Amino acid sequence: MPHILILNGPNLNRLGKREPDVYGRDTLTDLEQKLFQFAEGIQIELTFFQSNHEGDLIDALHEAEEQYDGIVLNPGAFSHYSYAIRDAVAAISIPVIEVHLSNPHAREEFRHRSVIAPVARGQITGLGFEGYKLAICYFMNANNK
């Protein structure tokens, strides 16, 4: 069974309280529970990690290579400027799918660019929790390595 790391970056631990008009009222725990149930139904094992710290996210990306078949990554605001996270994604051989709850392209100018996107396998934005589910589905196909 594929084992996927769901990696959430800064401020995503504030889901539910943070800008609910943009991100909704569900919490990170709600997201993780929903994804856990969804993935169980399609025979995918998930592990969750969230950090507000760039270095912790980089360590998690490096360590993931040995443990997981792929990563679903929401880098939060690091998406827009962290070359270190971009390099960490480029430095590992398992696929990383970049996910955003909101559609950054429909928001402030500084969110329009992702420095992660060019090294990610793909990007899903603006679909809320569904975006994570769609990213998980990608790993149902064993050829998507």
Ligand code: DQA
């Ligand atoms: C986000 C979008 C980013 O621009 C923002 O900084 C976040 C959340 C999203 O999921 O929509 O923290 O990654």
